[in-house]
Amino acid sequence: MISLPMIIGGKKIDKSEKIDVIYPYTLEKIGEVPKGSPEDVLQAIEKAKIGLDKLKELSSYEKYKILMNIADLLEKRKEDFAKTIVYEVGKTIREARTEVDRCINTVIFSAEEAKRIEGEYVYIDGSPNGKGKRGFYFREPAGIVSAITPFNFPLNLTAHKIAPSIAAGCPFILKPSERTPLSPTMLCEVFLEAGVPEEAVSIIPGYADVGQAMTTHPDVRVVSFTGSLQVGEIIAKQSGLKKIVMELGSNSAVVVDKDADLKKAAKKSVIGGFALAGQVCISVQRILVHEDVADEFHKLMEEEVSKLKFGDPMDEQTDVGPVIATDEVNRIQTWINEAVEKGAKIAAGGEPAEDKKTLFKPTVVVDVPEETKLFLEEAFAPVVTVKRFKTIDEAVRLVNKSNYGLQVGVFTNNIKNAWKFIEKAEVGGVIINDIPTFRADNMPYGGVKGSGLGREGPKFAIEDYTEIKIVVFDINE
Missing domain, CATH: 3.40.309.10 (Aldehyde Dehydrogenase; Chain A, domain 2)
Structure with a gap:
């Protein structure tokens, strides 16, 4: 049986109350993780504030190197991750191996994008009142990211949220599906092993109360959710003034x-x-x-x-x-x-x-x-x-x-x-x-109508995880 901790600000935490992980094929218990609470979320948010400052100190190249380290570590543990996915999701071993390969690519794409979060020169003098002005903008981290992931792709969909988050310089708090928390926890352990600042990494398995605490707290600046339309609508109503990115399913x-x-x-x-x-x-x-x-x-x-x-x-x-x-x-x-x-x-x-x-x-x-x-x-x-x-x-x-x-x-x-x-x-x-x-995994992926808001894919996720800051110089004599 696989028993894994929750992680709050890089520290492994155990609890007596557990969430059981069931193998869908036999309905046998194959693992367990601690059951998180809203109080755990509050602790993670305080740690994430420190993590935000530490990530800001990293250069683009340093974030690139950390993400490439993650990809290398995943490559070495591919079969371990694949078998864990089979047991918690029930997907076939061939499908699970494909998911691990895709996860590695998602991390590599995120590493590459970490080096090209760019701004643009703005022709301020194109405005009637802009003569003598020069301007440019750049992107900086939006802040703490709350990420909520579904059961069906527990590894790669997690990577699609947390790898671009680190590339953008944002700490994350992750709530995986309560059905499939094992491979996401293993992935967060790899993030820490690869050199991501401890305070920037939290994973809290749990239920709706954990998700609500993660999405409503005013210090969280981005909510990235993949799941049902019904839950997405609840999150949209209760989140407040935040960036919201959602992939809510389809009927393709x-x-x-x-x-x-x-x-x-x-x-x-x-x-x-x-x-x-x-x-x-x-x-x-x-x-x-x-x-x-x-x-x-x-x-x-x-x-x-x-x-x-x-x-x-x-x-x-x-x-x-x-x-x-x-x-x-x-x-x-x-x-x-x-x-x-x-x-x-x-x-x-x-x-x-x-x-x-x-x-x-x-x-x-x-x-x-x-x-x-x-x-x-x-x-x-x-x-x-x-x-x-x-x-x-x-x-x-x-x-x-x-x-x-x-x-x-x-x-x-x-x-x-x-x-x-x-x-x-x-x-x-x-x-x-x-x-x-x-x-x-590098294309802009997302939908319209009830299928969601925003786009996934590392380049496009980073746009949601960053804010534009404009700088204007007055060079008039």
């Missing part, structure tokens, strides 16, 4: 035009729909197929789904592991049943595995009515829906018929149709001839 669509490469679209859609058992913010959930090629596409989809192996996530051959908890299995079944009752048809899967724990069969549901949870909400499950469309305008309408707007994938060889989605899709990213699940 794939559009398959009549001239698309159907084999590629089907294969990619299955990868995007069932990776991490569909528990990815940009999972393929809705597939919209032109009616002229829908029958052929259905057959190709069913063939690809039939190849998937689901089961033990530690098995190197497993493609689809468990969902995070048994209550999710019950919810998924309820959503599928609702769609079927309203006219949808199950083309594959549609039920849990025989042991009825946390394994749900990879599922394809066709002809799903628009007014169902499967079509409108975020399923976060190994379930994809397939629906026909007649015209590109109809496909655009269907893509936008959601409160979410993170990314869309469009398979087409028609540049006019592609451009129509680029201009009219209400999303943060349009991925042409690939799935919406595509993400490079």
